[in-house]
Amino acid sequence: MLHPERxxxxxxxxxxxxxxxxxxxxxxxxxxGEEKFCGEVVQDxxxxxxxxxxxxxxxxxxxxxxPEGRKLFVSLRREDxxxxxxxxxxxxxxxx
Amino acid sequence: MLHPERxxxxxxxxxxxxxxxxxxxxxxxxxxGEEKFCGEVVQDxxxxxxxxxxxxxxxxxxxxxxPEGRKLFVSLRREDxxxxxxxxxxxxxxxx
Numbered sequence: 001m002l003h004p005e006r007x008x009x010x011x012x013x014x015x016x017x018x019x020x021x022x023x024x025x026x027x028x029x030x031x032x033g034e035e036k037f038c039g040e041v042v043q044d045x046x047x048x049x050x051x052x053x054x055x056x057x058x059x060x061x062x063x064x065x066x067p068e069g070r071k072l073f074v075s076l077r078r079e080d081x082x083x084x085x086x087x088x089x090x091x092x093x094x095x096x
Numbered sequence: 097m098l099h100p101e102r103x104x105x106x107x108x109x110x111x112x113x114x115x116x117x118x119x120x121x122x123x124x125x126x127x128x129g130e131e132k133f134c135g136e137v138v139q140d141x142x143x144x145x146x147x148x149x150x151x152x153x154x155x156x157x158x159x160x161x162x163p164e165g166r167k168l169f170v171s172l173r174r175e176d177x178x179x180x181x182x183x184x185x186x187x188x189x190x191x192x
Contacts (some may be wrong), residue, residue: 091184
């Protein structure tokens with residue numbers, strides 16, 4: 001399960017990851033910072049579609065995924081994103 | 097040639113349009129605000145590929161294209177983007 005290091009996070013990848021309604025919705029639902037069970041973040045999207053979206057978000061450095069038993073937990077990499085691109089996440093979360 | 101109205105510009109579309117190296121490069125080269133001839137903004141990308149990238153940028157509301165004779169001119173929709181998503185463009189142009 002690939003997670004780029006903070007220094008490897010690339011602006012284009014983050015923008016592309018955020019630039020899709022389901023993925024932006026996920027990021028909004030994770031914005032409290034709390035780790036959540038993947039199945040509780042999204043309920044109405046087919047599992048195979050979500051596997052794709054989780055991968056895009058994870059490989060861009062936007063989220064962190066952690067397996068525990070049979071479950072997969074997910075959290076927003078807010079500290080890393082704020083360090084790499086100060087203000088970006090806040091701006092995107094605020095915008096409508 | 098579709099140009100969305102300011103109010104129709106959608107965050108996800110703008111992020112997706114900016115989230116690609118060639119397109120982000122174009123936006124950086126247009127950041128002075130000056131209108132430029134399309135062929136002068138990008139030289140090393142195949143024309144059919146650029147037609148695709150121009151369309152993505154234009155339909156997202158990031159650029160404005162204007163035909164004049166056989167030439168196509170392009171400019172950044174900075175005022176519209178700043179009005180819709182204050183700070184986003186500056187932040188993206190500043191980030192490395």
